[in-house]
Amino acid sequence: MHCLDWEERVALHVGGDLPAAEAAPVEQHLAGCADCQVFWSGMKESLELIQGAHAEVLPQASYTAVRARVLAELDGRRAWWRGGWFYGAAAVALALLVVLAVWPGLRVKPLPRMAVAGPPAPVVVTPVAARREAATNRGRRKRTPRQPQQLEPRRPLLVRLVTNDPNVVIYWIAE
Amino acid sequence: MALADLAMAGEAEFPHGQSHLLAAAKAGDLAAFEALMRQYERLVLVTAFRLLGGLPDAQDISQEVFLKMYRNLGKLEEAASLAGWLYRVTANACHDARRRKRPNAPVEFAEGLRAGGADPQQAATEAERRRVLDLSLRMLPEKERAALVLRDLEGLSTEEVARALGSSAATVRSQVSKARVKVREFVERYFRSQ
Numbered sequence: 629m630h631c632l633d634w635e636e637r638v639a640l641h642v643g644g645d646l647p648a649a650e651a652a653p654v655e656q657h658l659a660g661c662a663d664c665q666v667f668w669s670g671m672k673e674s675l676e677l678i679q680g681a682h683a684e685v686l687p688q689a690s691y692t693a694v695r696a697r698v699l700a701e702l703d704g705r706r707a708w709w710r711g712g713w714f715y716g717a718a719a720v721a722l723a724l725l726v727v728l729a730v731w732p733g734l735r736v737k738p739l740p741r742m743a744v745a746g747p748p749a750p751v752v753v754t755p756v757a758a759r760r761e762a763a764t765n766r767g768r769r770k771r772t773p774r775q776p777q778q779l780e781p782r783r784p785l786l787v788r789l790v791t792n793d794p795n796v797v798i799y800w801i802a803e
Numbered sequence: 804m805a806l807a808d809l810a811m812a813g814e815a816e817f818p819h820g821q822s823h824l825l826a827a828a829k830a831g832d833l834a835a836f837e838a839l840m841r842q843y844e845r846l847v848l849v850t851a852f853r854l855l856g857g858l859p860d861a862q863d864i865s866q867e868v869f870l871k872m873y874r875n876l877g878k879l880e881e882a883a884s885l886a887g888w889l890y891r892v893t894a895n896a897c898h899d900a901r902r903r904k905r906p907n908a909p910v911e912f913a914e915g916l917r918a919g920g921a922d923p924q925q926a927a928t929e930a931e932r933r934r935v936l937d938l939s940l941r942m943l944p945e946k947e948r949a950a951l952v953l954r955d956l957e958g959l960s961t962e963e964v965a966r967a968l969g970s971s972a973a974t975v976r977s978q979v980s981k982a983r984v985k986v987r988e989f990v991e992r993y994f995r996s997q
Contacts, residue, residue: 674990675983
């Protein structure tokens with residue numbers, strides 16, 4: 629049975645992983661400990677076995693297959709980029725349109741505000757005879773027949789156009 | 804092979820230099836990127852294979868790693884650091900793949916390796932030996948396995964392993980020593996029982 633205290637250092641010594649200062653005491657111990665010598669040689673053997681087993685090369689076809697897969701994928705990506713120029717140009721054009729529509733300096737100026745105002749109501753002048761008759765009828769409390777409603781004359785349409793300039797107001801009168 | 808050796812080997816193999824290849828790949832040269840892939844495909848695929856144990860999974864991881872490398876070409880400063888970056892990304896991708904995989908998924912063995920020798924008896928023995936050695940790696944906790952693979956099979960220094968796994972050199976040394984002890988016990992137990 630080898631010395632457990634020395635196990636880690638012996639394992640590192642087998643692979644040449646110890647600096648000279650640390651390797652020297654291990655070699656001194658190995659020189660005087662038969663069990664650790666067996667442990668050391670067994671470890672050396674297993675390490676060489678593993679290295680030997682993995683020294684064999686992989687078939688060349690396995691490298692070629694990987695290379696072909698990578699290049700095919702890269703080629704596919706490049707083809708996509710080459711074919712994608714049309715969509716790219718379309719996207720740029722669309723973006724330009726959006727910018728033109730949103731840009732403040734390029735907005736279409738609003739039309740002048742329009743207000744529609746009616747003319748003042750015409751003054752109705754009542755004749756003198758009619759006023760007298762009304763006064764006499766007030767005392768009799770007699771129900772008078774209803775007068776037919778007088779039709780108002782057609783009012784002209786007045787359109788006032790208010791512009792951005794407060795000094796300029798446009799009136800448009802239509803019959 | 805340490806990372807510095809790997810970078811120097813790459814410079815020797817490619818007369819125009821890895822830096823030129825990297826610059827050309829960054830500029831969109833697909834052939835240059837393919838040349839870089841050829842240079843590092845062994846590193847990525849073999850590491851993934853050793854960490855995961857199955858060739859199809861390792862190929863998927865390799866594909867993922869190289870596509871990530873392509874996406875990150877702009878961030879890669881110099882070719883000398885490419886190997887370290889690839890080890891790190893491969894180890895992370897394998898870690899993610901193991902987490903994604905169902906815990907009760909059947910254990911794959913190193914079916915991707917070539918069987919050595921023409922003699923069927925010898926080939927069978929060799930395959931069995933390889934299976935046991937692969938199993939000895941598989942039974943290790945994930946971090947110990949990654950440390951052992953990068954240190955003992957890939958030949959990185961302790962500091963390089965620490966950088967690839969995002970931990971400290973002291974932690975890596977502890978993980979490597981524990982892994983070596985466990986592998987020795989497993990291998991000894993198996994071959995003694997034969």
